[in-house]
Amino acid sequence: MREVMTKTMARNVFYGGSLFFIVVFLILSAQSVSHIKNVSTVHSELTESVAKGKRVWEENACINCHTLMGEGAYFAPELQNVMNRWGVDDDPEGAFEVLQGWMEAQPSGIEGRRQMPQFNLTEEQIRDLANFFLWVNKIDAQGWPPNEAG
Amino acid sequence: MKYQSQKVAYAYFLVAMILFAVQVSGGLLAGWIYVQPNFLSELLPFNVIRMLHTNSLIVWLLLGFFGAAYFLVPEESERELHSPMLAYVQLAILVLGTAGVVVTYVFDLFAGNWLLGKEGREFIEQPVWVKLGIVVAALIFLYNITMTVLKGRKTAITNVLLLGLWGLVLLFLFAFYNPENLALDKMFWWYIVHLWVEGTWELVMASILAFLLLKLTGVDREVIEKWLYIIVATALFSGILGTGHHYYWIGTPGYWQWIGSVFSSLEIIPFFAMMSFSFVMVWKGKRDHPNKAALLWALGASTVAFFGAGVWGFLHTLHGVNYYTHGTQITAAHGHLAFYGAYVSVNLAIITYAMPILKGRDPYNQVLNMASFWLMTGGMSFMTFVLTFAGTVQTHMQRVLGENFMDVQEGLGLFYIMRWGAGAAVVLGAILFIYAQLAPRREVISRSASEEA
Numbered sequence: 125m126r127e128v129m130t131k132t133m134a135r136n137v138f139y140g141g142s143l144f145f146i147v148v149f150l151i152l153s154a155q156s157v158s159h160i161k162n163v164s165t166v167h168s169e170l171t172e173s174v175a176k177g178k179r180v181w182e183e184n185a186c187i188n189c190h191t192l193m194g195e196g197a198y199f200a201p202e203l204q205n206v207m208n209r210w211g212v213d214d215d216p217e218g219a220f221e222v223l224q225g226w227m228e229a230q231p232s233g234i235e236g237r238r239q240m241p242q243f244n245l246t247e248e249q250i251r252d253l254a255n256f257f258l259w260v261n262k263i264d265a266q267g268w269p270p271n272e273a274g
Numbered sequence: 275m276k277y278q279s280q281k282v283a284y285a286y287f288l289v290a291m292i293l294f295a296v297q298v299s300g301g302l303l304a305g306w307i308y309v310q311p312n313f314l315s316e317l318l319p320f321n322v323i324r325m326l327h328t329n330s331l332i333v334w335l336l337l338g339f340f341g342a343a344y345f346l347v348p349e350e351s352e353r354e355l356h357s358p359m360l361a362y363v364q365l366a367i368l369v370l371g372t373a374g375v376v377v378t379y380v381f382d383l384f385a386g387n388w389l390l391g392k393e394g395r396e397f398i399e400q401p402v403w404v405k406l407g408i409v410v411a412a413l414i415f416l417y418n419i420t421m422t423v424l425k426g427r428k429t430a431i432t433n434v435l436l437l438g439l440w441g442l443v444l445l446f447l448f449a450f451y452n453p454e455n456l457a458l459d460k461m462f463w464w465y466i467v468h469l470w471v472e473g474t475w476e477l478v479m480a481s482i483l484a485f486l487l488l489k490l491t492g493v494d495r496e497v498i499e500k501w502l503y504i505i506v507a508t509a510l511f512s513g514i515l516g517t518g519h520h521y522y523w524i525g526t527p528g529y530w531q532w533i534g535s536v537f538s539s540l541e542i543i544p545f546f547a548m549m550s551f552s553f554v555m556v557w558k559g560k561r562d563h564p565n566k567a568a569l570l571w572a573l574g575a576s577t578v579a580f581f582g583a584g585v586w587g588f589l590h591t592l593h594g595v596n597y598y599t600h601g602t603q604i605t606a607a608h609g610h611l612a613f614y615g616a617y618v619s620v621n622l623a624i625i626t627y628a629m630p631i632l633k634g635r636d637p638y639n640q641v642l643n644m645a646s647f648w649l650m651t652g653g654m655s656f657m658t659f660v661l662t663f664a665g666t667v668q669t670h671m672q673r674v675l676g677e678n679f680m681d682v683q684e685g686l687g688l689f690y691i692m693r694w695g696a697g698a699a700v701v702l703g704a705i706l707f708i709y710a711q712l713a714p715r716r717e718v719i720s721r722s723a724s725e726e727a
Contacts, residue, residue, distance in 0.1 A: 131496055133501035136431065140373040141507055145514040146711070152515075153461070153531070156526045160457045175454040182394030182452075183386050185381060188321035193460065193524050194601030196396055197324050199308075201679040202601065232316060238307075238680070239315035263457055268523035271676040 168262035177256025180249045189240070191274075193265060201236065202274030207254075207261050209272050219254040275631050277348040281351070283363055284632045286341030287625050293334035294618075298697075298704045300327035306696045308690040318380070325379050325392075325399050331613065332397065333372055339478050340364070341421055343435060345628045346485045351426025356418050364414040371407040375400050380504060393631050395459070398449045398466060405449055412443040430499035431481045431488070434506050438477030443660035445469050455523030456543060464520045471528070471617075472516055472583075476509040479579075480548060486572045486627055487552060491559025498555065505547045512540035519591050523600060531593035538591040545576075545584035545616075552576040566631065567643040571623035573646055578615025578703035579652070586611055586658065592619045598673040603686070604665030611658040622647075622707060629711050639710035644706035653699030664689035 129137075168174075181187075186203075187196040193204045212218040227250055231239040247255070275281070304323045311710050314323075333590070348355055355361060377383075380399050384390035392399045400408070416439065423432050448465045484502045488495060516532025518714045521527075552573050563569065586608040590599040630637040664686045 129500065129504075131430070131500040131503065134500045135433075136505070138507035138510070142510040142514070145511055149514045149517065153470075156461060156521065157458065159527045160455065164529075165455055165457050170455060175718050178454060178456060178459075179386075183391060183400060185321045185325060185392065185394045187394065187396045188324040188399075189600040192456070194526075195366065195460065196601070198601060198603060198606055199322070199324070201319055214623040219503050226357055233312075235312060238683075239319070241315070241319045241321075243401075260456055262527045262687045265523045265525055268597060268600065273672050273676045273678055273682075274523070 126237060138190065145227065148173065159180060160234050163258040163266040165262075167264065168259045173252045173255040176249075177252035177259075179255070180253045181256060184245075192260065193263070200240065202269060204263070204265070205269055205272065205274050206258050207257050209274065213258065213261050216255065216258060219258055220251050223254045223257070224250045275634060277354050279349050279358045279361075280345050280628075282355065282358050282361040282365075283341040283345035283628055283633060285362065286337050286344060287632075287711075289365065289369060290337040290341060290621065291335045291625070291711065293337065297327060297330040298701045300324075300330060302694070302697050302701050303327075305694040309687070309694050322379050323632070326376065328397055329375060329379075329399065330372075335617045335621060336626065337365075338433075339475075339482075340415055342621070342624045342628075343415075343439065345431055345624070345632075347419055347422050348426075349372060350429045350432045350485070351423050353422065353426040354470065356421035356425070360414050360418045362409045364653075365420070366689050367407050367411040367414075371400070371404040371411070374404050376467040378450070387419060393452070393699045395452065395463060398463075402450075408444075409420050412446065415442060416440060417494070418637065429495075430502050431485050434477050434484075434502055435462035438474045438481065441474035441477070442470055445474065458523045459527060461521065464517055464617035468520055468664045469514070469516045471612075472513040473589065474511060475617060476513065476544060477506050479575075479616055480505050480509065480544075482620050482624050483548060483552065483572060483576060486623055487555045488558075489554045489627065489701075490561070490563045490565070492561030492563075493555045497558075498656055501547075501551050501555075503651065505551060506532065507546050508540075508547060512537050512543060517548070519593075519596065522593050524594055535592045539588060541585035541591075542580075543589050545580040548577040550578040552688050560603060565602060565627055565637045565640075567640045567647070568623055568627035568635065570644055570647055571619055571626050573617060574651060575619030575623050577657070578611065578651060580615070580618055580655075582608065582611030582613070582658070584613035586662075589662075599665065602665045602668045602673070603661045603689075607658045607665055611659065613694045614654045619651075625711065635714075639713075639715055642706055642710035642715070646703045646710060649703030649706060650700050653696045655694050657700070658698035660689050660692045661704065664693075 161240050166256040181192075189197050189200040191198060191202045194202065207219050210219070212222055224247070227243065227245055229243050233239070300323055304320060304327055305313070307315075307320050307323070312636055344355060344361055368504050377388070378392050379399070382392070384401070385392075389402050391437035392401055397478055398405070419439065420436065423436060445466050448462050453459050454461070480502055480541035484498050487493065487497050516528040517537035521534060544677070556569065556573065589594050590608065626643060667686060668682055671677045673680060
């Protein structure tokens with residue numbers, strides 16, 4: 125090994141190579157941003173309500189029980205396709221009503237069943253959250269999840 | 275201790291160990307909720323406990339890295355730290371921020387406030403004021419360490435360490451960028467999470483390992499430093515484009531499935547190299563260092579990192595596999611062993627090495643320390659096996675057969691009970707480790723007894 129490569133050579137390969145891969149990564153990142161903006165998330169309009177729904181999702185740390193697009197905690201169901209699962213993915217009013225019913229029923233208090241907290245969301249917050257889920261459901265995620273179970 | 279200012283590392287390691295205890299206790303609690311779902315459900319819901327579990331892990335690992343840097347940079351640079359005072363100020367800011375985070379998560383007094391309320395993206399849930407505090411503390415740290423290095427001797431170990439630390443701080447700035455578009459949000463969120471644990475943190479880990487092996491084995495610096503550059507080169511060559519394995523199903527282009535599969539498969543190479551490097555150096559080395567526990571942790575870290583990060587990572591990184599396993603207990607299994615092997619163990623290794631020096635005495639409680647290694651490593655391995663089985667069953671039932679999430683989870687109860695038992699062993703091991711570091715106690719096996727045998 126000593127004959128094949130000196131420390132200086134190893135160092136130069138490290139710096140040079142890393143720089144190369146960073147540049148490639150940044151170029152692909154730029155292309156991906158454009159793909160997201162122009163291709164994969166254009167099937168539904170990103171309204172102000174959707175943006176507010178995302179805040180509701182974040183402020184209540186939903187990701188620390190649920191997954192969204194497969195990322196998060198694995199304690200509670202996947203929610204990217206929740207509106208699909210509930211059969212209301214093309215019906216904003218229905219989506220709101222089902223979600224409101226669900227949120228108001230928590231926690232279930234059933235013994236031996238995982239509990240979702242009562243978040244005391246306002247009607248407007250629930251509407252925004254429902255719109256957020258409807259929007260997320262329309263992201264083109266290369267066919268993931270494999271089925272309705274999420 | 276060659277340089278007085280190395281002493282600041284002691285305070286960092288102390289706080290790190292306290293948070294380590296908080297982290298594993300949080301894990302035990304969360305694991306118990308999987309077994310008894312009604313436990314604490316109204317008082318301290320699962321999501322809050324999980325935030326405490328993950329956040330305290332990240333903070334204590336970072337404190338360990340900072341402490342390691344403050345310990346090894348003076349020795350490498352052959353001069354005192356630029357300012358020990360600044361190092362304590364930095365620690366105070368981080369402790370204040372950590373306390374603030376705990377209060378914010380548990381009591382949620384400022385929900386929705388842009389400055390004081392929690393932000394709620396996974397792992398970077400800290401309120402904005404804490405994030406700003408982290409940046410200030412990090413800048414103080416970089417200033418302090420960089421000044422020390424610039425004025426002193428420059429070695430490959432400090433080069434790589436500094437590069438890793440600068441990189442991780444700069445990448446953290448993406449925590450302030452939260453686009454309304456979820457796909458964009460996720461894409462740049464991975465700039466922090468992936469490029470930390472599969473990029474910059476690997477640089478930090480490799481340089482700490484190199485420092486330890488240099489001290490423990492007595493192998494020639496030239497050899498160790500050449501290896502260090504080769505290892506971190508393979509880490510970044512595979513890890514940067516390896517980010518692609520998180521870009522399969524979040525609205526990013528399809529080509530990431532191939533780029534991610536190919537490059538993240540190569541991510542096993544740096545971990546294999548670190549493991550082989552550690553063992554080869556120990557075999558080649560002629561020095562018989564008295565701190566056997568530090569050697570055990572160093573070898574253990576590189577080995578468990580190879581299995582946890584390397585093998586378990588490869589297990590579900592190919593996009594054809596990941597399509598079914600994404601976001602199941604398989605991910606949890608990999609995450610737990612990877613973090614334990616790579617970053618927890620390397621921190622415990624440097625703590626084990628540095629503590630006797632910082633306290634100015636011979637290594638003590640080596641037997642207890644080594645027992646804690648086997649208890650924790652055994653516990654984490656069993657936990658990983660159990661979660662892997664749970665994840666395999668879950669993947670088949672939920673992703674292939676399409677059964678409802680909660681129905682599948684109820685079928686996994688036995689695995690979760692065993693996981694909790696494994697977690698209890700880890701907590702015991704952690705307590706034993708902290709005790710072995712802090713409480714002086716006569717060795718069970720005396721030096722003369724072991725020499726006779």
